[in-house]
Amino acid sequence: MFFFYKKKYSIDSNGVVTRKSHSNIALIKYWGKHKNKIQIPLNSSISYSLGEVYTVTRLIYQKKKKRNLSVRVFFSGKEKTSFLPKILEFFNRISYYCSYLRDYNFIIETYNTFPHSSGIASSASSMSALALCIMEIEKKLVSSLKEDFFFKKASFLARLGSGSACRSIYPGLVVWGYHQSIKGSNNFYATPYPYKVHSIFTKIEDTILIIDDEPKKILSSKGHQLMHHHPYARERFKCANKNMNKLISILKIGDFQEFGELIEHEALTLHAMIMTSSPYFLWMKPNTLKVIHTVWDFRKQSKKNIYFTLDAGANVHLLYPVQEKTSILKWIYSDLFSYCKKIIESFCL
Incomplete structure (x- = not known):
């Protein structure tokens, strides 16, 4: 798999990374996934990322000896054990592509600028912010990591937590899901819209x-x-x-x-x-x-x-x-x- 490293990571001991990621609003909606595949859409979608609607996530990591998944989650200053099942499922899914996750204890501190789980794509901004934090750690571990790879893999990882989260990695118009008329579009990660856009669509409230x-x-x-x-x-x-x-x-x-x-x-x-x-x-x-x-x-x-x-x-x-x-x-x-x-x-x- 393109996003899987065969080389061993050079493990840092402890650290903190912080990333912000915006929610998005789909213009062409994605609704329906392939039944026996993880977060693969049944149609392509396109969205705008939103300026004032975002999640800020702080990820604290501490090296440990036992190789397992260890996570605590705090939302708006309060520990949220109810968030753990989804976060652990996400970490378990992506640990194949990010094996270093089992070498740390993680504390996730996060907050939104908008109501959670009310239909404003909170999972998109939260999962994409977390994916970006994880890639910040990977960037510390892999000195040769390129910027293009950083964002593609962040989108790929975010998708495994929440489908529409893969679109929140980028600003502007973003496409997810293969469409024959859009160059570079695919089902595994989102891509910035590649074609000409009239100026009226570059400044929309x-x-x-x-x-x-x-x-x-x-x-x-x-x-x-x-x-x-x-x-x-x-x-x-x-x-x-x-x-x-x-x-x-x-x-x-x-x-x-x-x-x-x-x-x-x-x-x-x-x-x-x-x-x-x-x-x-x-x-x-x-x-x-x-x-x-x-x-x-x-x-x-x-x-x-x-x-x-x-x-x-x-x-x-x-x-x-x-x-x-x-x-x-x-x-x-x-x-x-x-x-x-x-x-x-x-x-x-």
């Missing part, structure tokens, strides 16, 4: 409306599994790949209206798959729908370029060009604030 800040009752990992026997799954994967081709053209020519209509279609398609799974469920809340209808009415009346997208949760991302920020942001606070618990002003990196 993302205002996030926190409709519900409670942890989701059904996590995304469970939702992905429901695609295995979903009656509409095959058509969804075809649709996602066709939409990726449309988006490639849109990003080049700079048609914001087509861009907005496509990302809204993708968001609603994602939730349609969720609502027609077996068992079926709803992540949208009543205020999610109120926001969507209010945005549609405002856009029709004002002719402003404001469009929504949703991840696997109730919260709403509003995307619009930075040139229209002043008037749109004023409208958001006056007309949408009553529908949500919090507003996060962010932007696409």
